[in-house]
Amino acid sequence: MAASERTIPDRKATRERAAEYLLRRHRFRPAEALPWLIAIAVYFVFPDRMTFGSQVVIMVMFALSLDLILGYAGIVTLGHAAFFGIGAYTVGLGAARLGWTEPISGLFAAAIVSAFFGFLTGWFLLRYRGLTLLMLTLATAIMLQEAGNLRSDFSGGYDGLPGLVFKPVLGLFDYDLYGHTNYIYALVVLAVVFFFVRRIVYSPFGQALTGIRENVRRMHAIGSPVHRRLVTVYTIGAGIAGIAGALFTQTNAYVTLTVFDFDNSAKVMVMLILGGTGRLYGAFVGAVVYMVLEDKLSKLSPTFWQFGIGLLLVLGVLFAPRGLLGLLENAGKYLSKFRSKP
Amino acid sequence: MPHFVIIAVSILFDGLAYAMFLFITSVGLSVTMGLMGFVNLAHGAFAMAGGYVVVTLTRTLGIGFVPALAISAVVVGAVSVVFERFLYRRLYKSNDLEQVLLTIGLAFMAIATATYFYGPIPKSVPLPEWLQGDINLGFRSFPSYRAFLIVLGVVLIAVLWYGFERTNIGAKIRAAVDNRRMAESVGINVDLLFTLTFAVGSGLAALGGGLAIQLFGLSPNFAVLYLVLFLIVVAVGGLGSLKGTLLAALVLGIFDTAGKYLLADAGGFFIYAVTVVVLLIKPAGFYGRE
Numbered sequence: 001m002a003a004s005e006r007t008i009p010d011r012k013a014t015r016e017r018a019a020e021y022l023l024r025r026h027r028f029r030p031a032e033a034l035p036w037l038i039a040i041a042v043y044f045v046f047p048d049r050m051t052f053g054s055q056v057v058i059m060v061m062f063a064l065s066l067d068l069i070l071g072y073a074g075i076v077t078l079g080h081a082a083f084f085g086i087g088a089y090t091v092g093l094g095a096a097r098l099g100w101t102e103p104i105s106g107l108f109a110a111a112i113v114s115a116f117f118g119f120l121t122g123w124f125l126l127r128y129r130g131l132t133l134l135m136l137t138l139a140t141a142i143m144l145q146e147a148g149n150l151r152s153d154f155s156g157g158y159d160g161l162p163g164l165v166f167k168p169v170l171g172l173f174d175y176d177l178y179g180h181t182n183y184i185y186a187l188v189v190l191a192v193v194f195f196f197v198r199r200i201v202y203s204p205f206g207q208a209l210t211g212i213r214e215n216v217r218r219m220h221a222i223g224s225p226v227h228r229r230l231v232t233v234y235t236i237g238a239g240i241a242g243i244a245g246a247l248f249t250q251t252n253a254y255v256t257l258t259v260f261d262f263d264n265s266a267k268v269m270v271m272l273i274l275g276g277t278g279r280l281y282g283a284f285v286g287a288v289v290y291m292v293l294e295d296k297l298s299k300l301s302p303t304f305w306q307f308g309i310g311l312l313l314v315l316g317v318l319f320a321p322r323g324l325l326g327l328l329e330n331a332g333k334y335l336s337k338f339r340s341k342p
Numbered sequence: 343m344p345h346f347v348i349i350a351v352s353i354l355f356d357g358l359a360y361a362m363f364l365f366i367t368s369v370g371l372s373v374t375m376g377l378m379g380f381v382n383l384a385h386g387a388f389a390m391a392g393g394y395v396v397v398t399l400t401r402t403l404g405i406g407f408v409p410a411l412a413i414s415a416v417v418v419g420a421v422s423v424v425f426e427r428f429l430y431r432r433l434y435k436s437n438d439l440e441q442v443l444l445t446i447g448l449a450f451m452a453i454a455t456a457t458y459f460y461g462p463i464p465k466s467v468p469l470p471e472w473l474q475g476d477i478n479l480g481f482r483s484f485p486s487y488r489a490f491l492i493v494l495g496v497v498l499i500a501v502l503w504y505g506f507e508r509t510n511i512g513a514k515i516r517a518a519v520d521n522r523r524m525a526e527s528v529g530i531n532v533d534l535l536f537t538l539t540f541a542v543g544s545g546l547a548a549l550g551g552g553l554a555i556q557l558f559g560l561s562p563n564f565a566v567l568y569l570v571l572f573l574i575v576v577a578v579g580g581l582g583s584l585k586g587t588l589l590a591a592l593v594l595g596i597f598d599t600a601g602k603y604l605l606a607d608a609g610g611f612f613i614y615a616v617t618v619v620v621l622l623i624k625p626a627g628f629y630g631r632e
Contacts, residue, residue, distance in 0.1 A: 076439050124622065130438055131381060132625050135577040138570060139614040146611040262566065266446060273443055307454035313447025317440050318432065 063283035065240035071277035074213030079137030087245030110246035118238020145260035160256030276323025361595025362495025367550030370543015376582015386569030387452035392548020419545025464559035519582035580630025
C-alpha cells in the first residue's frame with residue numbers, strides 16, 4: 001500500500017516535468033527571428049535577385065519537409081522528389097488542362113494530392129528498412145516519371161507544360177517581371193508551413209518520432225504505434241513537399257518531368273545534411289548555402305561545382321556529421337569553455 | 343518461322359546479353375553489401391572508371407579491346423582497395439544515411455573528374471573485327487558482340503560459382519555473409535575477406551563498365567544513371583547471394599528487354615514495376631535472409 005501511494009504523486013510529478021520540458025522547448029527564442037529578418041533584409045538589399053530568392057525559399061521548404069521525414073523520424077528515402085513533382089504537376093495540370101489558375105487554392109489542392117499519395121505509398125513502404133526502403137522509394141519516383149513520359153500527350157513529357165498563367169495572389173498581387181510578388185508570396189507560405197512544422201516537432205508526437213529514430217525497438221516495446229506514426233509524418237512531409245512543388249510551378253510558370261529526377265531527391269538531401277538534420281533551421285542554412293554556392297560556382301564551372309559538392313559530402317560525413325549548424329554549436333561550446341577558464 | 347517466335351527469340355537473346363552485363367556489374371556489390379551491410383552508391387563510379395580506362399587503353403595506347411578489359415579490371419580493382427582502406431572502413435559501423443552520403447559524394451567527385459578529363463560527350467571504343475559483324479544461326483543473325491557478352495557471362499558465372507561454392511575462400515565468404523560474428527569467432531579474418539571481395543567486385547564492375555561502352559555508350563553520368571539498375575538487381579536478388587543476383591539479373595534483363603520490344607513507349611517502366619512487386623512480396627529479395 002505504502003509503496004503505491006508513494007508512486008502516484010511521483011508519476012504525476014514526472015508527467016508535469018515532461019510537459020514543462022516540452023513547453024520550454026516550444027517557447028520562441030529571440031535568435032529564431034534572425035532567419036526571417038535576414039529574409040526581409042534580402043528583399044530590400046537585392047531587389048533584382050528576387051527570382052533566384054524565391055527559388056531559394058522554395059528549396060528551404062522542400063528541405064524542411066525532408067527534415068520532418070529524415071531528420072526527425074529517421075526514414076531514409078531516395079525518392080522525396082516524387083512528392084515535389086506531384087505538387088508541381090497538380091498545379092501545372094490544373095492550370096493547363098482545367099483552367100484552374102487561382103494560386104492559393106492550387107496550393108491546397110497540391111498539398112492534399114501529394115499527402116494522399118504519401119499516405120498510400122507510406123502505408124505500403126514504411127514496413128521496410130535499409131536498402132529495400134531506399135530502392136522502393138527510388139523506384140516510386142522513377143515510376144511516376146516514366147508514367148508521365150508514357151502519357152506525354154497529357155503531361156507534356158520532358159518538353160514540359162510551358163507558359164502557364166496564374167491569377168494574381170489573393171486577386172490583389174499580380175506577378176511582376178522581377179519576381180517581387182513571387183518572393184513575398186513564397187516567403188509567407190514558408191512562414192505558415194514552418195510554424196506548422198515547428199508545432200509538430202515540439203509536440204509529444206514529435207518526441208515520439210525522435211524516439212523511433214533513436215531506438216525503434218524500444219518504442220515498439222513501450223507500445224508506441226510505430227507504423228501509424230511513421231505513416232502520419234510521411235503523409236505530412238509529402239504534403240509539404242507538394243506545396244513546395246506547387247510554388248515551384250507557380251513561380252516559374254512552367255514545369256517539366258525533370259522534377260522527378262533522382263538528382264532532385266539527392267539535391268534536397270544534400271542541402272539538409274549540409275545544414276544539419278533534425279534541427280529545423282538546418283533546412284534554412286543548408287538550402288541557402290547550397291543554392292548560393294551553386295549559383296556562383298556553377299557559373300564559373302559546372303564540373304568544378306559537382307566535384308566540390310561531392311567533396312563537401314565526403315568531408316561532411318567524416319568530420320561534421322551534424323551539419324554546419326552542428327559545427328557552429330561545437331564552436332560555440334568551445335568558445336564558452338575557453339572564456340570561462342581564465 | 344512464325345513472327346512471334348522470332349520476336350521471342352530476339353527478346354531472349356538481347357535480354358540474356360543485357361542480363362549478363364547486369365550480373366557481371368552487380369555481383370560484387372551484392373557480395374560486399376551482404377558481408378558488411380555497406381550501402382555503396384559509388385559502385386557505378388567504379389564501373390564508369392573501368393569504362394574510361396578501357397577507352398584510354400584502346401584509343402591512346404592502341405591496346406586491343408579484350409586485353410584492355412582485363413587490364414582495366416585489375417587496375418580499378420587495385421585502386422578500389424585504397425578507397426576501401428581509407429574511407430569505407432571508417433563507416434562500417436555507421437548508419438545507412440552516412441554511408442549513402444559518403445558514397446554518393448564519391449560518385450559526384452568521380453563524375454566531375456571524368457567530365458574534366460574526357461568531356462561530357464559519350465565515348466566509343468574500337469572493336470576487333472570478330473566482334474563487329476553478325477553471327478548467323480540459320481534462322482536469324484545476331485550481333486556477335488552480344489553473343490560474346492553472353493559467352494563471357496556464362497564463363498564468369500562458372501568461375502564465380504566454382505570460387506564461391508568449391509573453394510576455401512568461397513566457403514569463408516558464405517559463412518561471413520550468413521553470420522559475421524560467428525565467422526569471426528571461429529577465426530575467419532572477415533576484414534581481409536571484405537577487402538578481397540571488394541577488390542574483386544570493383545574489378546568486375548570495371549569489366550562491366552568496359553563491356554557497356556558498346557551497348558549504351560560511355561558518358562560521365564554512367565556512374566549514377568546505371569547505379570539504380572545495379573542496386574535494383576542487388577535488392578531483388580538478395581544481399582550476398584550469387585544465385586539471387588543471377589536470377590534477378592535474368593528476370594530484370596529479360597523483362598526490361600521485352601518491355602522495350604513490345605511496348606516501346608513504356609520505356610523503363612517494367613523494370614521498376616517488377617522491382618516493386620518482388621520487394622513488396624519478398625522484402626529481402628529472392629534469396630536474401632529475412
